[in-house]
Amino acid sequence: MNYNWNWAIFFEMSPEGTGTYLDTFFWGLGWTISTSMLAWSMALALGTVVGVLRTTPYPWVVRLGDAYVELFRNVPLIVQMFLWYFVLPELVPKAAGDWLKQLPNASFYNAFIALGFYTSARVAEQVRAGIQSLPRGQRMAGTAIGLTLPQTYGYVLLPMAFRIIVPPLTSEFMNTVKNSAVGLTIGLLELTGRARAMQEFSFQVFEAFTAATIAYVMITITIVLTMRWLERRVAIPGFIAAGNATR
């Protein structure tokens, strides 16, 4: 292979005129992080609500939650991004559609909202599984001391369910970061998009994707370490992981 390595490429000006390639990389990293963080916050909030709804004693509420999860989990993320970005503005009244189309950073909003909904369905699934893995008597014990249903969730069920699902949530969090790259299909200039742009302008494909890979790995490591720290922090003395809890 006759490849011309050139790591100094990062200090050359990018043809977009917004600084060096390195600068564009950091911008890309910024978009990746903000898209992922916003999508993840949205997914946690929505996913918790939907996950809880799916475990309530009301069959029609459960069905509604199930339908939500099926919808957002089974339609491919890339299709969802296209729907939000290209289709939604055509469906709403014309004035609203025009406003949506010329929103500054429209691809960013659409990317994190689409990713947020998509991930929320996956979080909802984990939250449901977490709640259902608790002994049935826990809900009864909360109810029996006079807690209302929301109080039973807030004080009894969710604190335990979340502890149990920290590991699967960690991987959902990492998936969110990786999935944010799909944003490039609607024009979001995130990390992968920047690597591609650099490859196209400078032909330094290996440098570009090595840098992107390193950045993704760093984010992933940060997430894993943070979640491990969290897991240790909320660990309960004397409690052995649910499922094989001994009594």
Added chain:
Amino acid sequence: MAMIEIRNVSKWYGEFNVLKDCSTTVDKGQVVVVCGPSGSGKSTLIKCVNALEPFQQGDITVNGQSLCDPATNLPKLRAHIGMVFQNFELFPHMRVLDNLNLGQTKVLKRDRATARDRSLELLKRVGLEAHAQKYPGELSGGQQQRVAIARALAMDPIAMLFDEPTSALDPEMINEVLDVMVALAKEGMTMMVVTHEMGFARQVAHRVIFMDEGSIVEDTSKEEFFGSPRSERAQQFLSKILHH
């Protein structure tokens, strides 16, 4: 005065008839022991009393309040009926003290200091004040069940329901729990206790109810039950559990 009144209660799980026209009353200060073979509906009946399980027919009143009356505030009523479960069901993520405080502060709206004083008083009563800052997982089964009883008592209940409170315990821990229950009974607490501990029944029960296949087959005084249970089923059952 009837504290708990169960009138013609029937319940179905789909096609399956778990409770068949059950009626009984527990007077204020009475201790009623419920026994019967596995699957006879004992747990289901006792869970109906504080509306943890819904039922399709009949009515239950507690302290004059009907569970079926739409005007009854169920969480409020439940707060005043203590319930102790076979598997303790302490909240594992809360310290022992917080397990006792939760209902007091969130349901009874006591301030933290009052709740804490009451909790410590009750922990002392069940002999566990030294463990107030521990988590349930750090206690033995018998200790956990005593905490669970204290948690129920912290709500100042007008009646207590026990669903096989000692059957998940190692034999050497059964007595420490029974002792607490006997003391409660002697103080005049109204109690409905599902148990196969016939020693406990002999010592403090006023009445014994024997259930089989969803029906209340016998509902007699303790003396009569241990003396001459009428149904053959109850006799068989008694001879089985008394001879091992």
